[in-house]
Amino acid sequence: MATQHSRSAARLMMAPAVILLLGWMLVPLTMTLYFSFKKYLPLRGGDLGWVGFDNYTRFITSSAFWPSIQATLIIVGSVLAITVVLGVLLAILLDQPMWGQGVVRILVIAPFFVMPTVSALVWKNMFMDPVNGLFAHLWNAFGLTPVEWLSQASLTSIVMIVSWQWLPFATLILLTAIQSLDSEQLEAAEMDGAPPLYRFAYITLPHLARAITIVVLIQTIFLLSIFAEILVTTQGSFGTKTLTYLVYQRVLESQNVGLGSAGGVYAVILANIIALFLMRIVGKNLDA
Amino acid sequence: MGQITLEKVTKKFGNVEVIPPLDLTIHDGEFTVFVGPSGCGKSTLLRLIAGLEDMTSGTLRIDGQDATAIPPAKRGLAMVFQSYALYPHMSVRKNIAFPMRMAGVDQATQNAKIDAAAKALNLTDYLDRRPGQLSGGQRQRVAIGRAIVREPSAFLFDEPLSNLDAALRVGMRLEISELHKKLATTMVYVTHDQVEAMTMADKIVVLRAGHIEQVGSPLELYHTPRNTFVAGFIGSPKMNLIDGAEAEKHDAHTIGIRPEHIDVDAQGGPWQGKVGVAEHLGSDTFFHIHDTGLAETITVRAPGEVSFDHGDTVFLTPRDDKIHRFNAEGLRFS
DSSP states (O other): OOOOOHHHHHHHHHHHHHHHHHHHHHHHHHHEEEHHHHEEEEETTTEEEEEETHHHHHHHSSSTTTHHHHHHEEEEEHHHHHHHHHHHHHHHHHHHHHHHHHHHHHHHHHHGGGGGGHHHIIIIIIOOOOOOOSHHHHHHHHOOOOOHHHHSSHHHHHHHHHHHHHHHHHHHHHHHHHTOHHHHHHHHHTTTTHHHHHHHHIIIIHHHHHHHHHHHHHHHHHTTTTHHHHHHHHTTTOOOOOOOHHHHHIISSSSSSSHHHHHHHHEEEEEEHHHHHHHHHHGGGOOO | OOEEEEEEEEEETEEEEEEEEEEEHHHHHOEEEEOOOTTTHHHHHHHHHSSSSSEEEEEEEEEEEEETTTTTTTTTEEEEEEOOOOTTTOOHHHHHHHHHHHOOOOHHHHHHHHHHHHHTTTOOGGTSSGGGGGGGGHHHHHHHHHHHTTSSSSEEEESSTTOOOOHHHHHHHHHHHHHHHHHHHHEEEEEOOOHHHHHEEEEEEEEEETTTEEEEEEHHHSSOOOOHHHHHHHHOOOEEEEEEEEHHTTTTTEEEGGGGGEEEESOOOSSSEEEEEEEEEESSSEEEEOSSSSSSEEEEESSSSOOOOOOOOOEEEOOOGGEHHHHHHHSSSS
């Protein structure tokens, strides 16, 4: 398509964007690596020199490390499962012709427009509050003792809040995928004697495989770094301390930049391990 | 067995009546073609028979049994769709196996039937490919294979050749006709192409706006079209329809004469006109004659190579015994 000349021109034109993006990524990464090998305590003496791998060993041997990995994986896994399953069901529902379709679709997408901090606060105060929350009233109405959501079922609560935020995204992507399904294929399957559940399993679900892959990949990237939802609800207590939150605590609450940076490097490694696994499992769906 | 009977079948979409009350019988083993211009309801009619659309009223009988309320899968009919509707994530083998898998046929029988179908349809080498890796004609054959293995009492084809190129279409046309001769199963075939209808059908059903205009064998329709619509629709090139003074000479409101029943020469004849476009096909030559005072253009089909140029004045002689006469309502009389 392109001649030699237009190819080199294209490279030249793209260079500023590429250099900017590369800098954007490389500068923070090198800074993190730099600090992770230093004892750096901003309020207690500042830069106290090189310490080798001390920060790395301290971070990983801390009693909070493995629980934080576990919490991260539980939250990411549960939210993915919930959003994909409910997303597929909602997408099928929204694909049906019905009265007020346009309005309903916008309403379904709406949670995605609410900022994480705001939605977490709304959930915390309006739904999960053990005295005034809607859930508490609901439980009382049935004569039950209200659940103290954020302390008794802390991880579940976080998963609920984050799922509520990400469900619209999954639904939206899956809905567009469902709309691209050729209706003649479903009719052919119907003629071939496949009952509705089989049509779903053999025709609709395989058709959605690629969209589900995309939802899983994109959501994983964002879910690994959820932070605001934890900060405004449990603040990391009751077993909701994720790796991201642990890094935040080390840097800002303990004022230990070196230790936090080492944690940041671990977070990068964890994200890459998960990405590798995901690409192995679901990546083949992306090959057309 | 596969006799399909429609009794007073109607279909409405909202307030729009697509199929007014309609009666039709398709006999066992017959190759029936529904033909008509787009939007005439022929596909809807096929989908009513398949059960993919619900009838508004009326009765459908398959082999005498009331099938109106039977779900599509239980009607014993197999359908080939315009888009082929192959399952893209399954191999050809799995595509063909799908209806048998749904019916719970055991593995050995499945394999035997798949191999037989693949052999009959020339698909043996492609069984492990995905539909996306096949050409249009091969996909078409897979779709037919998927229909054959069900051993249906009737096949339904919904414009199956319209996505193929012209050369392939002629080939597939022959293959489907061969298949019908071999299986002797009832086939219902929807097309807008009257050539397909003429070449394949035992019985043609000409539809316009949901109405059956005429039912008959291809040659019946060619020789004795019941009205001007059928006269103009069946046959290629189209029949010339002439109103006015010339028609009155034959005591008719409209007369029709097929292009192949007009002789053209330079010496003399009852009609006179100027040659417009001449289409040389080698075996035949089509002339579009203007300024005849009869109709805007008169199409003439001359056998072999006849060389008249654009603008030449020619004389036309219609064969009197081949003239079709229609009354003011467009109905044939003789």
